[in-house]
Amino acid sequence: MIIAEEVSFFYPDGTKALDNLSLTILAHESAGIIGANGAGKSTLVNHLNGFFLPHNGKISIAGLEIKKKNIEKIRQQVGLVFQNPDDQLFTARLYDDVLFGPLNLGMNKQDIDADAEKLLSNLGLWELRDKPPSHLSQGQKRFAAFATVLIMRPSLLVMDEPTSDLDPRNRRKLINLVNTLQSTKITVSHDLDFIWDTCDQAYIMAEGRITAHGATREILSNRELLEANGLELPLRLQK
Amino acid sequence: MIIAEEVSFFYPDGTKALDNLSLTILAHESAGIIGANGAGKSTLVNHLNGFFLPHNGKISIAGLEIKKKNIEKIRQQVGLVFQNPDDQLFTARLYDDVLFGPLNLGMNKQDIDADAEKLLSNLGLWELRDKPPSHLSQGQKRFAAFATVLIMRPSLLVMDEPTSDLDPRNRRKLINLVNTLQSTKITVSHDLDFIWDTCDQAYIMAEGRITAHGATREILSNRELLEANGLELPLRLQK
Amino acid sequence: MKDIVVQNRNDQTPTLFLSIGDQTALILSAIFLFCVLSVPKYNLPAVITYASFPVLVITAAHIPVKPLLHRLLLLSPFVLIMAAANPWLDRRPFLDLFGMTISGGMISGMVIVVKTMVAITSLQLLTLLVPFYRLALALKRVGVPELFVTQLLLVYRYSFLLAEEAVSMKRARDMRSFDGKGKDLFTTAKLIGSLLIRTTSRAEKIYRAMTARGFQRRLPEKTEMPSFTRVDIATLVFSFLSLMAVRMLFIH
Amino acid sequence: MHIADALLSPVVGGSFWAVSAALIGYSAKKVSLEADGSKTPLMGVLGAFVFAAQMINFSIPGTGSSGHLSGGLLLTLLLGPYRAFIALASVLVIQSLFFADGGLLALGCNIFNLAFFPAFVAFPFIYRIIAGNSVSPGKRAAGSMTAAIASLLMGAYCVVLETTLSGISELPFSTFLLFMLPIHLVIGIVEGLVTLAVVSFIMKTEPTLLAPQLAASSKPRLTLALFTIAALTLGGIISRFSSSLPDGLEWSMAKVSKQEKLHGRQDNVHDLFASLQNRTAFLPDYSFKISPNVIDKTALSASPVNPGTSVSGIVGSLSVLLLAGAAGFVLRKSLPNSQRGIANPRVK
Numbered sequence A, B: 001m002i003i004a005e006e007v008s009f010f011y012p013d014g015t016k017a018l019d020n021l022s023l024t025i026l027a028h029e030s031a032g033i034i035g036a037n038g039a040g041k042s043t044l045v046n047h048l049n050g051f052f053l054p055h056n057g058k059i060s061i062a063g064l065e066i067k068k069k070n071i072e073k074i075r076q077q078v079g080l081v082f083q084n085p086d087d088q089l090f091t092a093r094l095y096d097d098v099l100f101g102p103l104n105l106g107m108n109k110q111d112i113d114a115d116a117e118k119l120l121s122n123l124g125l126w127e128l129r130d131k132p133p134s135h136l137s138q139g140q141k142r143f144a145a146f147a148t149v150l151i152m153r154p155s156l157l158v159m160d161e162p163t164s165d166l167d168p169r170n171r172r173k174l175i176n177l178v179n180t181l182q183s184t185k186i187t188v189s190h191d192l193d194f195i196w197d198t199c200d201q202a203y204i205m206a207e208g209r210i211t212a213h214g215a216t217r218e219i220l221s222n223r224e225l226l227e228a229n230g231l232e233l234p235l236r237l238q239k
Numbered sequence C: 001m002k003d004i005v006v007q008n009r010n011d012q013t014p015t016l017f018l019s020i021g022d023q024t025a026l027i028l029s030a031i032f033l034f035c036v037l038s039v040p041k042y043n044l045p046a047v048i049t050y051a052s053f054p055v056l057v058i059t060a061a062h063i064p065v066k067p068l069l070h071r072l073l074l075l076s077p078f079v080l081i082m083a084a085a086n087p088w089l090d091r092r093p094f095l096d097l098f099g100m101t102i103s104g105g106m107i108s109g110m111v112i113v114v115k116t117m118v119a120i121t122s123l124q125l126l127t128l129l130v131p132f133y134r135l136a137l138a139l140k141r142v143g144v145p146e147l148f149v150t151q152l153l154l155v156y157r158y159s160f161l162l163a164e165e166a167v168s169m170k171r172a173r174d175m176r177s178f179d180g181k182g183k184d185l186f187t188t189a190k191l192i193g194s195l196l197i198r199t200t201s202r203a204e205k206i207y208r209a210m211t212a213r214g215f216q217r218r219l220p221e222k223t224e225m226p227s228f229t230r231v232d233i234a235t236l237v238f239s240f241l242s243l244m245a246v247r248m249l250f251i252h
Numbered sequence D: 001m002h003i004a005d006a007l008l009s010p011v012v013g014g015s016f017w018a019v020s021a022a023l024i025g026y027s028a029k030k031v032s033l034e035a036d037g038s039k040t041p042l043m044g045v046l047g048a049f050v051f052a053a054q055m056i057n058f059s060i061p062g063t064g065s066s067g068h069l070s071g072g073l074l075l076t077l078l079l080g081p082y083r084a085f086i087a088l089a090s091v092l093v094i095q096s097l098f099f100a101d102g103g104l105l106a107l108g109c110n111i112f113n114l115a116f117f118p119a120f121v122a123f124p125f126i127y128r129i130i131a132g133n134s135v136s137p138g139k140r141a142a143g144s145m146t147a148a149i150a151s152l153l154m155g156a157y158c159v160v161l162e163t164t165l166s167g168i169s170e171l172p173f174s175t176f177l178l179f180m181l182p183i184h185l186v187i188g189i190v191e192g193l194v195t196l197a198v199v200s201f202i203m204k205t206e207p208t209l210l211a212p213q214l215a216a217s218s219k220p221r222l223t224l225a226l227f228t229i230a231a232l233t234l235g236g237i238i239s240r241f242s243s244s245l246p247d248g249l250e251w252s253m254a255k256v257s258k259q260e261k262l263h264g265r266q267d268n269v270h271d272l273f274a275s276l277q278n279r280t281a282f283l284p285d286y287s288f289k290i291s292p293n294v295i296d297k298t299a300l301s302a303s304p305v306n307p308g309t310s311v312s313g314i315v316g317s318l319s320v321l322l323l324a325g326a327a328g329f330v331l332r333k334s335l336p337n338s339q340r341g342i343a344n345p346r347v348k
Ligand SMILES: Nc1ncnc2c1ncn2[C@@H]1O[C@H](COP(=O)(O)OP(=O)(O)OP(=O)(O)O)[C@@H](O)[C@H]1O
Pocket: A011, A012, A013, A015, A016, A017, A035, A036, A037, A038, A039, A040, A041, A042, A043, A044, A083, B134, B135, B136, B137, B138, B139, B140, B165, B167
């Protein structure tokens, strides 16, 4: 269960990115967070792993408050896929990048190898495993970043804009994959059709706070609500 | 008019990214290039500005062959929006980035300032003009990258995945903007609905070559053709 | 320059018929270089003979020759100028070749060029045969301070990332620079300043990505290797003897 | 300006190796005393930054050519002398390994020429004296310019010194110096300008990055710098002497020892040195040349006497080369794949 209470956050230049934000997400829920560009979604995501600590208010995950001293425990549970895959991939070889997390967690090398092979093949990256991540196409990078997190089997998976740069077939593959995962999931996306297909609950964010929330299909078919928050109906509902 | 004749290109590690690709795009056409992840789309885009030179075959733009000695002339005509906005923005202040190109082209400072103000306001970035681009949200960066190119009024505008990270309303804004531009346009995108709304002609790319081309609506409603190339119908045509 | 960086990273580690430890490879390279570089300035045959050591390794380990040759073509202009100055400054006849008089300077100039090629090639071989992180560990074992070794590893690791960053910034600039406008010193200085800022923020993000996946200060050490085996000692002794043999034969 | 392996004699290369290694050890100790672990990743990143910055070239006004930053002074401004020295040294190590810039033997010289001067001389005794911790742009400008120019000139001087002392190039000391100093004056001015511009840019946009410089770190001793400069000047004087004749260091050593013999001093020391070298035979055969009569024969006489260099010698050596290539080929073919471990199959 993720609970955020009146969280505020300012960037060093004074930008107020989160403004008294409160939010509750239940365990095993699949939550979608949507909102206009600059609404503060990525800033919120960075809080869930303790990269940013709130200036006011507090956030707790599965009962653990996000604080310096809990950070290591929290990071073992939370898997975070950044919006920009370049922020995620850093080794000289894709395969090393995928193994990096599990090795640090002290998992058994053989198990990891088996897992990695299955996951990478599934994502169509197995042949590319010896490439440096920077030599991948943008969509390949996106999946690669996903793999580095998924292999750690986080109990909370947070994805920031997971479908951008994916081709339609890979996007479909991601929908299926996400729907089979049992963990709690938080998806931030502008792809409202993806949210429609993968999330039970939807949260609308605007100007650093949550302005509405409810069952995904209800929220996403409420044209006025969406437009008031700088959004549109999902493409499947248009026309 | 853009003509590519039997173009091949290999990355230093041996990856064959373009394989005897041929393509003709007429002046003032709005061409959409679609294809699976890793098909070679971005590699092709990088050729249109002379960042990569073909290892075989040749490419010419408005009669100028792409070659070392023509590069500067070509770059004055071709505006390229990269898939990753971080590749585009490099100064410490958004506004400087927007002005950089026009100033180097020797345009009149006052005109540029007026243009820049109009463009940035239109894109919702005027308030953010003094920020370093690295402090923008991902969607804001995308529009910023777009602005740095658009302000130079290129006669050929090439956009690689322009809608990713844009919220639905900004995406709509982009559709309208692109449709009012008179220049020749090439759009690479996985957002087939965007291609549907902005392109006359569609080209399918797979494994480094063009495998099909025709009127956008025809290509995009041909389910078998799309599926054979690792794609799907646009969302608006699904269900 | 970037191509070179790229090349090294992509090449698979080539194979050699001998399995020697990394320290041994390091020590051997050092001894070898010392031998080559101490060849007197007029002794062309000795340098050429020494060149056979890297040639042996190249053919035996199946190392692609083209990139190596490519690298040799990039010989520093400084060295070339110095080598070219020798025939100019030292014209004493040295050798009669089919009626042609070869001057001392020509020979010593050639010795400089060949020595450079041999030195460059053997370092390239070392870096091709031993991946950098192992080379760094080997350095630690031969007594280089840990702080410096960590520093080497970090610089190496970040170099690839930043090289790409720099190249993409340079590209973004070149794309919008015309008639030399935009590439001047002061614009570039700003660019370098931005690179620095990006560098540090990139480093921070990487650090985040690493800690998000359980990283705690030390890089996981993937290697456990014995310091010296009999093969190592045999190789060292044998190589040493052959290097000395060349000296005996050619340098009087 | 990297000096290359092939231009150095082992004696010169080795000595500078020793000096640079000592400086690295010294700086490493100083840095670990400061015990500020958080700066370690920063050092790594900034070292890599120097690399990357060198890929961005700029056009130098009026020349039509382009240049790049060398970064020594900039890094010292960002990290302080000890950390900067280590960061710069690591960059040079990697350059020598992967870019064939310089080489292994030349590494000591290159670290000394390119890292020692900005970190241990120009920053503490030029920049800080002129600019101090002041924020006045004028003082900063003067400080950066002078410090950058001075480090480059000192470095260039050292390149000349090391080359002539090695005696492998025939260029006379003063000619070479006259060639190098003006070029490096220009490079120094450009370096100073760029450093200054980068620093003021950062002051404006991300001032926190410059904090380490303002928080004055301990500074290297003046005596160390003075001593080094004295030693280098002395080296220059010797070079000037020697470079009128080929075989720089060896010749001058010979000359010095001859004079010493004339004066009947230190005879034993020299003999011991020579015989030690003779016996090890490994240390440069230059030891033979130390005795003046050999010099007369090989270096100074006009007749081709070197028995090693003859047509047959060259033909012989070329055939050894071919044979070695063929042997490698045979070795490669004769072993089954499985036996051909990776460079080190023990590593898994
Ligand atoms: N490092 C930073 N420094 C200052 N301001 C920042 C920084 N990063 C983001 N911002 C600002 O904070 C606000 C929220 O940014 P954030 O990245 O969280 O938006 P977002 O909802 O993820 O947007 P997008 O959909 O475009 O990714 C934006 O207005 C942005 O300009």
